[in-house]
Amino acid sequence: MRFEDLLLEINGFGRFQKMILCLSFVGRFTLPCHFLMNNFIAGIPPHHCDISGLDAADVFGNLSAEERRTVSIPEQADGTLSSCLMFSEPQFHLLHNSSNSTGLPAEPCLNGWVYDNSTFTSTLATEWDLVCEKKGLNKATATIFFVGVMFGAVTFGGLSDRYGRRITLLVSYVSGMAFALLSVFSTSYIMFAVLRFLTGFCITGIVIVTSVLIVEWVDIENRKLVGVIDSMSWTFGNMALSLLAFLIRDWRWLIVAVTSPVVLSIILWRWIPESARWLIANGRLDEAHYYLNKCVQMNRRQGMASSIKPENLSNIVVANRGSRKYSYLDLMRTPKMRKLALCTGLTWYGVASTFYGISFNITGFGVNIYLTQFIYAVIEFPAKVVVFYLLDKIGRRKTECGALFLAGLCLAITTAIPREQQTVRTVVAVLGKGCSAASFATLVLYSSELYPTVIRQNGMGYNSFMGRVGVAVAPLILLLDDVWLGLPQVILCCIAVGSSLVASRLPETRDQCLLETIEDLEGTRASQVESPVLSQENEEREVGG
Numbered sequence: 001m002r003f004e005d006l007l008l009e010i011n012g013f014g015r016f017q018k019m020i021l022c023l024s025f026v027g028r029f030t031l032p033c034h035f036l037m038n039n040f041i042a043g044i045p046p047h048h049c050d051i052s053g054l055d056a057a058d059v060f061g062n063l064s065a066e067e068r069r070t071v072s073i074p075e076q077a078d079g080t081l082s083s084c085l086m087f088s089e090p091q092f093h094l095l096h097n098s099s100n101s102t103g104l105p106a107e108p109c110l111n112g113w114v115y116d117n118s119t120f121t122s123t124l125a126t127e128w129d130l131v132c133e134k135k136g137l138n139k140a141t142a143t144i145f146f147v148g149v150m151f152g153a154v155t156f157g158g159l160s161d162r163y164g165r166r167i168t169l170l171v172s173y174v175s176g177m178a179f180a181l182l183s184v185f186s187t188s189y190i191m192f193a194v195l196r197f198l199t200g201f202c203i204t205g206i207v208i209v210t211s212v213l214i215v216e217w218v219d220i221e222n223r224k225l226v227g228v229i230d231s232m233s234w235t236f237g238n239m240a241l242s243l244l245a246f247l248i249r250d251w252r253w254l255i256v257a258v259t260s261p262v263v264l265s266i267i268l269w270r271w272i273p274e275s276a277r278w279l280i281a282n283g284r285l286d287e288a289h290y291y292l293n294k295c296v297q298m299n300r301r302q303g304m305a306s307s308i309k310p311e312n313l314s315n316i317v318v319a320n321r322g323s324r325k326y327s328y329l330d331l332m333r334t335p336k337m338r339k340l341a342l343c344t345g346l347t348w349y350g351v352a353s354t355f356y357g358i359s360f361n362i363t364g365f366g367v368n369i370y371l372t373q374f375i376y377a378v379i380e381f382p383a384k385v386v387v388f389y390l391l392d393k394i395g396r397r398k399t400e401c402g403a404l405f406l407a408g409l410c411l412a413i414t415t416a417i418p419r420e421q422q423t424v425r426t427v428v429a430v431l432g433k434g435c436s437a438a439s440f441a442t443l444v445l446y447s448s449e450l451y452p453t454v455i456r457q458n459g460m461g462y463n464s465f466m467g468r469v470g471v472a473v474a475p476l477i478l479l480l481d482d483v484w485l486g487l488p489q490v491i492l493c494c495i496a497v498g499s500s501l502v503a504s505r506l507p508e509t510r511d512q513c514l515l516e517t518i519e520d521l522e523g524t525r526a527s528q529v530e531s532p533v534l535s536q537e538n539e540e541r542e543v544g545g
Helices: 003-010 015-029 031-036 052-056 065-072 124-128 136-163 165-183 189-217 220-247 251-259 261-271 276-281 285-298 302-307 335-359 369-378 380-393 396-416 422-450 453-482 487-503 518-522 532-544
Strands: 047-049 085-087 106-108 113-115
Touching: 003 276, 003 285, 015 031, 015 189, 015 220, 015 261, 015 285, 031 136, 031 189, 031 220, 031 251, 031 335, 047 085, 065 085, 124 136, 124 189, 136 165, 136 189, 136 453, 165 189, 165 251, 165 261, 189 220, 189 276, 189 422, 189 453, 220 251, 220 369, 220 380, 220 422, 251 261, 276 285, 276 453, 335 396, 335 422, 335 453, 335 487, 335 518, 369 380, 369 422, 380 396, 380 422, 396 422, 396 487, 422 453, 453 487
Parallel strands: none
Antiparallel strands: 047 113, 085 106
């Protein structure tokens, strides 16, 4: 008997499952805020050298503030004041001579910088003067955070498969919130970077645990609906981030604002159930019986309560139940599992690089950055609605490959459009963001369906690790615009198209039961139901034969 058969009898998408979905939504809502917050807390406002020291020396006389800047700071090629240089001594002749100031003796800022506070009140750049030769540290902040996410994904994935989904989720809630709030009190950039790493390390457990927990409680027919609804939490979070960042211009209070919903998640955690599927797979039948009875009562299927007994549950998984613990090494021990891990890992890397490469690039379109962030979030709604219909119409694999290819195509088109045509570039970039969001929403559901229950959380932890490698690299790719403005888009385009080709090698999971054991995947368990991988290979043999 498959667990899916049991779900059908007790209602695989009743009030119990909807409760889990709603409770998870609250915690996941904060994640995109943290993941994309670097766009705002590390923003670099317009700035120029501080020349107030010259005021003390009374060298300016009765000159206006604008005239003082003219004689103290050289102009750049575009006519704006230099951000990083000042004249070694005032050039008063520039007041009466409009000649170019290029070539005049200049030196780096001696007394710090003056920042334009019209967009940001306070950022990491203004807090610790991360500008000019230190401006790369702003991008590095995002990379440091996602390196933490990367290692956290592996750690929490393993903990979840070993100790259970529920307790691991609580640990992620509490530790992630604690480190995020501690970072607000940072007194140096190094301290902040360390705490952001730890925040990323801990908070990633929320996404990988809730994604799997929801899928494991829902029947086959409603998995795609749940996957799309669950991904909408990211869309709402992205929209909320643009509003919060617009209202809260100080980086410390912005971190507090986006972290505070986790307090509600911790309170609501007591009503989140453990995965009965995981409990059965690990031989903990009495606990599984307890949560299944809760599901029966909430879904109003009391007539099924008498037939759900611990001794009956033992027939659901007939092998590997409680016999040993699984680890990441099991992803490499058998041939089909190795192929699956390789393909999903590369796909996650490509999807994450593409999605966040586009998401981090909210400047250069001639549109207010808060509005750009909001538009990027809004486009995810129609993209995910389209995904909902395509998952059953053409399947998971074709939806994933198509969305990735279209995202790459939009990136290529953006590169070819002149920068003067800002409106056209913005429209194409937004379409690319929608396609990348569709590929991400599909991949989370798709991956959770591909891995067997006994190693599903390890598999998702590994995939999340690979995805965060892509996210950590994305800010560094964007730094290549110093070499050529279009180079980051070209690289991201190649990554997206290449990932689309890798995803085409994955098996289809539409209308398939979730695998329970590695033997199901490899085809070596005597009482198995045909797996998606075997089904695909049989279809290929029939076509070839």
